[in-house]
Amino acid sequence: MTRDTASSNEISLAYDPTSADSIIEYAKRLEGKTLREMCDAPDLPDPHTRRGSFGNAVEQYYFGYAINSDSAPDFAEAGLELKTTPMKKRADGQLVAKERLVLTMIDYMHVPMESFEDSHLLDKVADLALISYLYEPDKNPVDYKIQFAERWQIPDGDIPQIKKDWETVVAKVMNGHAEDISGSDTMYLEACTKAKDSSVRTSQPFSDVPAKPRAWAFKASYMTGVERQLLAHSESIRRESGEESLGILELIRKRFEPYFSMNQDELTELFEVNSSAKSAYALVTNRILGVGDKSTIAELDKAGAKPKTIRLRPNGTPKEAVSFPAIDYFELEETPFENSLFKEQLEQLYLFVVYQDTGDENYVLKDVFFWRMPEEDMPEAKRCYEQMRSNVKEGNAESSVKSSENRCCHVRPHARNKADTRPQPHGEPVTKKCFWLNQSYLRDEIAKMMTTEK
Structure with missing residues (x-):
């Protein structure tokens, strides 16, 4: 030595x-x-x-x-x-x-x-x-x-x-x-x-x-x-001959491409997935990529990417909005945007698996791509965060940030019922709320990515 x-x-x-x-x-x-x-x-x-x-x-x-x-x-x-x-x-x-x-x-x-x-x-x-x-x-x-x-x-x-x-x-x-x-x-x-x-x-x-x-x-x-791989908690996507030089997204897209234009019923039948299961779409993703149902996907773990199924209406607007965990009002008051969990969540990389409704809720596998909030949109997200933070500081946590007030994000309830509340620093407990991405914002981002990936 x-x-x-x-x-x-x-x-x-x-x-x-x-x-x-x-x-x-x-x-x-x-x-x-x-x-x-x-x-x-x-x-x-x-x-x-x-x-x-x-x-x-x-x-x-x-x-x-x-x-x-x-x-x-x-x-x-x-x-x-x-x-x-x-x-x-x-x-x-x-x-x-x-x-x-x-x-x-x-x-x-x-x-x-x-x-x-x-x-x-x-x-x-x-x-x-x-x-x-x-x-x-x-x-x-x-x-x-x-x-x-x-x-x-x-x-x-x-x-x-x-x-x-x-x-x-x-x-x-x-x-x-x-x-x-x-x-x-x-x-x-x-x-x-x-x-x-x-x-x-x-x-x-x-x-x-x-x-x-x-x-x-x-x-x-x-x-x-x-x-996770060394501890046998994840599986890699197997590469075939000729795929040795492909990057992650290229490899994933190659796995998905044969199934584009197939609808959810055809996919669940093909991959023997219970179509009524809550995890049906996630199971289809794993099976397309050749990974076990209970395993995480090693390539996504390594990229820090979360797979997320996005279902689009015929006009391209997501059927479901994307929400984040419930707001801790005490933490919100004390934490500026730069140090916030919300900023960390916005910086999360996602693998969007996109299905589009072609009519009568016939969702067809449309595209797959990576997405995270662009850096240029962070100031707008910060404005939403700081506006809600000011509400909490003023003892007004019951007031939210409307989607009409911010291009990217808004705040609204995400609770089982009105009795599902959280304490706030300067008043009575209020209904659980969380930050949401605006559906119109996500529609435009998805459209941009789907155009870029072509």
Whole structure:
């Protein structure tokens, strides 16, 4: 190993640092255990104050090598890079990635001279020892339970999309617009900001405008998909011969295209789905994509995309409006739009599976595409949010925001009945309400996407 190990003077390593198989076998002893149980690791600093303390402890106390900034793989003789990544448990009990996995810094000056196949990024992630642990805020990091330890390489089916993401970012650098790079540009791979504070800037090769330093990272959504696959909670869409270079949407559209113009009855009969089941449309989506009924779709997990069936009336207006979870009036009063759950929900990526009524509620499979609220519409959504927030602050939570008052969004009740209420900070409890996307807004967005995708 190029890193200094403690083996020569202090301990005898329990694995062979020149063998990837030996390293992984040793790493897998951690599964279901904690660092405190497996090695002499002291209590660690709060990860909020010292990022990376858990990963450093795994390296130092479990694998027995000193930490340094060497750019070579952690286990250089085995060609294996060690990465630790946290998971967290959601309120519904599902495990998801807590954060993105940072891989390596982007050198704006050098990256335009690379091809994806010969890139520093691919070299950095060629072969990983991936250790995932469950983050629990009330525990010291040495007491986090290890979920799995696996040897991991980028799946062949993910390479086309990661290449597209890499090329999207590099194109901005080559066009002299590194300052405009955004996480929303890409699906799996992102160029995340990486500096001591937000004021730091660095030079770029084709512009005098300084840009934020950034690092290549796998998005948290991508890591959720990876981890769910390793835990056998999701399935990938199988690729056929000739589909190796297709991006996610290209692959999904290819699966759906043979069924365009079929109606819901024909599809449920073909895929042996109970047409009266509440989940009938979702089951048809899974079966078109060749994924089990109870599995999540790995490609959508990795893209952070939620599949959503949209049924259109003959005039193109959605039959059902899109709503968000019930408003917590106390949280609404205290939280500006920029930090709100509502903004986070608007930034959600959806896979819209669109059916259109051709008459007499004969819904025909029409199209499939990805959608999220465009950045230019966020100020209008913010206006709706802040208007409702002002209502709550003034003790007037019973007042809503009408669809006629905002181009994108509105607020209205979403409750079982008038007795289904929530408390507010400055008055009597009021009926549960939520934010909704305007049907006219969604109609126009869907029409635009369906035209664009052709």
